[in-house]
Amino acid sequence: MLDANIKQQLGTYLQNIVNPIEITVSTNGSAKSEELLSLAREIIELRSDKISLSVDENPAGRAPQMAIAPQGQAPRVRFAGIPMGHEFTSLVLALLQAGGHPSKAAQTVLEQIKGLDRELNFEVYISLSCHNCPDVVQAVNLMSVLNPKITATMIDGGVFQNEITERNIMGVPAVFLNGEHFGQGRMTLDEILNKVDTGAADKQAAELSEKAPYDVLVVGGGPAGAAAAIYAARKGIRTGVVAERFGGQVSDTMAIENFISVKATDGPKLVAGLEQHVLDYDVDLMKTQKAVRLEKKDLVEVELENGAILKSKSVILATGARWREMNVPGEQEYRNKGVAYCPHCDGPLFKGKKTAVIGGGNSGIEAAIDLAGIVEHVTVLEFSDTLRADDVLVKKAQSLPNVTIIKNAMTTEVLGDGQRVIGLKYTDRLTDESHLVDVAGIFVQIGLVPNSEFLRDTLELTNRGEVVVDAHGRTSMEGVFAAGDVTTAPYKQIIISMGSGANAALGAFDYLIRN
Structure with a gap:
């Protein structure tokens, strides 16, 4: 799985492991399970003196899944899916921190984590193309390493699509705490801590003043x-x-x-x-x-x-x-339920579905090009009679068979079924006719x-x-x-x-x- 250059870099990082750790891979006979097991074995080869591997072929929980723990301890950090893409860094940090390599977080933050005195079970749903997700995964992983009352699980929505559907997740990162929705979108370690540590805000206010x-x-x-x-x-x-x-x-x-x-x-x-x-x-x-x-x-x-x-x-x-919002009926109601603002983060959740991009500037056309490789179809709606994007981007979008560009289109309403987006309405500014577009996702790219x-x-x-x-x-x-x-x-x-x-x-x- 790992090329020679990545292996060399990873081997160098793993030399920072101080204490022995154990990786447990839960498998279910699927191709993804074999992929994850292969990744684990490659890691072991790079530092077999400090890392051991066990395989659970009859797991009670999610599979494929990789659990990481100091040797002799129950795992508190888990990766459900294949932690590659943007999450590979999260995996490397988890290995190092479980092995005793210190975090660069401020000492006051580390002490605050250790002082949390309640059971916290974090589940973070991600997509491997999401560049906001690793910050959240790495934050809760660190909390789990430092505090035995905390657990953290990264869940790749592309692998566990049944959970994405059951929990009605339409934007990542989506964080659940003790089974309840906790937060959506990029969050820093400080933000998560402040939210779970109820006395933190008052203390910070006093110190700042x-x-x-x-x-x-x-x-x-x-x-x-x-x-x-x-x-x-x-x-x-x-x-x-x-x-x-x-x-x-x-x-x-x-x-x-x-x-x-x-x-x-x-x-x-x-x-x-x-x-x-x-x-x-x-x-x-x-x-x-x-x-x-x-x-x-x-x-x-x-x-x-x-x-x-x-x-x-x-x-x-x-x-x-x-990001500027459309300010039309349904937008706020279906925010993170089909209305999104980051195609890199949330695009993979709409694999094989119909989507729309609002805006014909560079960001809108770039979003359409990126989405076209994932989704069934992309409809671009531009308010003006011309596209503001660079000509090279416009030509690329126009060459794609599953991208349709509609100009003079004023979006008027986001439609949903109470749980998620099912379409949108727009008015043709030249004819004043109203049109309906069936889409599962709407990506808003209309400026700042x-x-x-x-x-x-x-x-x-x-x-x-x-x-x-x-x-x-x-x-x-x-x-x-x-x-x-x-x-x-x-x-x-x-x-x-x-x-x-x-x-x-x-x-x-x-x-x-x-x-």
Whole structure:
């Protein structure tokens, strides 16, 4: 299963195993079981002195399944399916952590995990093409390794489609805790911990409110926020970053091929590099914290959702943007039940089914091309009379036999049966005729909305909600700057956001030395 290069790298990683571990593979005679058993045997060959293998041919639970545990202990980490694709890293980390290799998570986080005092059984449904899923799988796996009251199981929806149907899962990652739905979509370790540790929010709020004022406080952790923090910290001034989700939209981006000097990369890799670069400096990074209010007093105050108030001499807003919604009847009701926003993550769940993509820009046409290789048929609906995507993408989509592109189409309603999407309605803008399209999945790709709702009564915004800034990144409030996709910057690109963040930091520094 593993090529020579992967085997060499894996063998190097497995040298970090300190304590013996055991892999148990549950089989049921299927081809997937043989595939999983083959993978396990290849792993054993690379470190047979520390890893042993047992096979359960009559399992009471899921099969195929791989369970990993320190030798002599009951397994608490399981992979139901074949942990390849994006989940191969999750498998490697599980092997290392079960074998005693320490996690890079903060010590306070590790202690918080160990202190959880109730039974927690996590089940995470994934698709191997989902780049958001590994974060969730790796988070609950680590919790399971550290705390004997916690178990974690990754479940490949492509292998266990009966469970996907029974639990009505139409988006991944889908997390169940003790049999009940716990969460949907990308979640960090901190977010999961805060949700299961009921006293964590109050404790964090108290600790955050006690922090000394900053010289520069960056609100947002995407490319603009990261660049602003690095430029500010390099000036030797007290810098903090508060972010609901470090990385922002970039975390959901796969192929990045226009980042100058880097021929090709992907979002998660770029985000990891951004975070490491920020932490190379003396920056106070506060993750999983959402800003809800901004106010200018003697200092600028930023209130967080948990009630904490952070103070700073200057603030740089870099809260970014999020996917624009259709705002039609049925969209919210069937969100994650057929209405989706990430074709890479959720596309495999619609294998062999009919789908629609809303939007004819680059993201919409790219989504149609990707889906065409998985689903039965893709219908692209574009509101305008022309497609905004690059010509090379349009030609590729038009060449595919199972892609239909309809222009001048205004989506009016998402239809469902109470459990899942069964179709959509659109109006032909030229004839005003209404049409029905039978689909099981709808992927919305119609642009971005700035994350600026909490600033409506505080700063000057455009009618689209963008923060108005000048050439120095200054907003309408003294001492407050803004950068990136949340602003009036005309082009929403990673490299432009980074330059915008650096520009705002220099503007903030100039403000500080003049005041």
